[in-house]
């Protein structure tokens with residue numbers, strides 16, 4: 613007897629759409645999303661897709677009207693509950709455009725809840741295109757089966773980050789000059805991981821960060837990692853030892 617395939621089949625297109633979603637809700641997609649479903653995925657009336665809105669979980673929907681520039685779908689049933697990704701935020705000094713794009717995509721796949729661009733003394737990129745980064749985060753969430761999309765905050769200065777942060781949220785500072793072993797330093801609970809720019813942190817910044825309440829300097833090994841590599845490595849270790857990669861037996 614062949615095993616029954618997992619349901620819904622993984623090959624269904626999966627889209628982040630504006631909510632609220634619920635049984636029987638019909639929504640009309642236009643622009644890029646209609647084009648993707650209609651012309652890229654070639655969905656016709658009666659075909660199915662998976663939809664999520666970032667708040668109510670994932671839903672199976674059926675195309676009720678397929679047009680060239682717009683597409684109407686009607687929701688049939690819920691296929692997944694709204695997940696709670698670990699309460700882990702990543703503050704990063706933006707680097708050049710494509711490594712920052714890459715960092716946002718990978719951090720989303722790894723399960724980050726919030727991304728905070730931080731301007732430090734040696735940050736070379738002062739402006740980030742938030743809309744662009746949000747689109748990258750949405751696409752990564754669609755691909756990796758998240759039902760939540762990480763929030764991307766407006767850029768803020770390191771001073772503002774230090775002044776405004778909630779001291780209950782453990783502040784892990786990736787320090788290329790050394791720190792605690794990340795695998796033992798990370799503990800479950802609200803976390804803020806900070807990664808510096810290509811030029812690293814200035815000594816003054818390092819002193820200010822280390823003086824911040826509930827802050828822990830972490831080492832990511834003996835080599836100097838690019839900022840985006842450090843962000844990825846720190847998040848992977850956090851998710852493995854303190855996040856949701858530990859699947860209950």
Ligand code: SAH
Pocket residue numbers: 785786787788789790806807808809810811812813830831832833834835836837838839842843
């Ligand atoms: N230009 C600096 C390195 C900056 S690397 C120098 O040559 O010293 C960019 C950021 O990645 C750093 O600010 C730090 O946050 C992180 N990082 C890189 N390697 C690291 C390591 N081995 N341990 C901890 N953090 C690291």
